Amino acid sequence: MALRSQFYFRGAIIRPMHNLVLQIVMRYLHIVSAIIAVGGVSFISLALLPGTKMLDEQLRQSTLALITRRFNIVVWWCVGGLVVSGVYNWMLLAQTYKDMGPIGNALIGTKVLLALLLFAVIWAQSVGIGKNKSPKFWLMMKLHLAAIVILLASILRYYRLEHLHDHVKAILPGS
Numbered sequence: 001m002a003l004r005s006q007f008y009f010r011g012a013i014i015r016p017m018h019n020l021v022l023q024i025v026m027r028y029l030h031i032v033s034a035i036i037a038v039g040g041v042s043f044i045s046l047a048l049l050p051g052t053k054m055l056d057e058q059l060r061q062s063t064l065a066l067i068t069r070r071f072n073i074v075v076w077w078c079v080g081g082l083v084v085s086g087v088y089n090w091m092l093l094a095q096t097y098k099d100m101g102p103i104g105n106a107l108i109g110t111k112v113l114l115a116l117l118l119f120a121v122i123w124a125q126s127v128g129i130g131k132n133k134s135p136k137f138w139l140m141m142k143l144h145l146a147a148i149v150i151l152l153a154s155i156l157r158y159y160r161l162e163h164l165h166d167h168v169k170a171i172l173p174g175s
């Protein structure tokens, strides 16, 4: 069944996907989910791991295990928020990416692919794959992937707004 992004009601075009409140809520959900997940991973790898080095090793390991177990629940909620809002944003902007040509498709394609790889890494660690790897290895892997995804999102936004600007200039010369 084709997904209809618009329908007619009493002569008016209804575009549920384009609802302004929904757009803001979804953008907010995407940004907040990324901040909480990436912020937490940064805190654990850059402050908690080095900051607890002077503790007794057994106490340190059990403290880190307790904190990361609790934080993993938060991360899965954030992954849910990122997927729902990300798919919505993608559907909303799909036509713009198409109009942007190869750069739009390449940027969104690579961003989503790396985001899925990041989710796969989170899943792999949670089911115990690569148990012999250190916590630092997993944290650094997640942090670097997240950093690239955020960089691609920033570049994509820049090109998209630039494209929009060119489009407005073409139809409203002198603007």
Ligand code: HEM
Binding pocket: 027, 030, 031, 034, 038, 082, 083, 085, 086, 087, 089, 090, 091, 093, 112, 115, 116, 118, 146, 147, 149, 150, 153, 154, 156, 157, 160
């Ligand atoms: C299935 C996964 C995901 C999908 C489908 C997705 C999709 C999108 C789309 C379509 C945009 C709008 C880009 C634009 O302005 O043209 C976006 C923005 C963004 N994404 Fe994602 N994304 C996903 C996962 C992630 C992850 C894992 C992160 C962070 C690690 C992330 C961080 C961001 C950020 C920071 C923005 C910029 C938001 C803004 O400028 O308003 N995304 N994403």
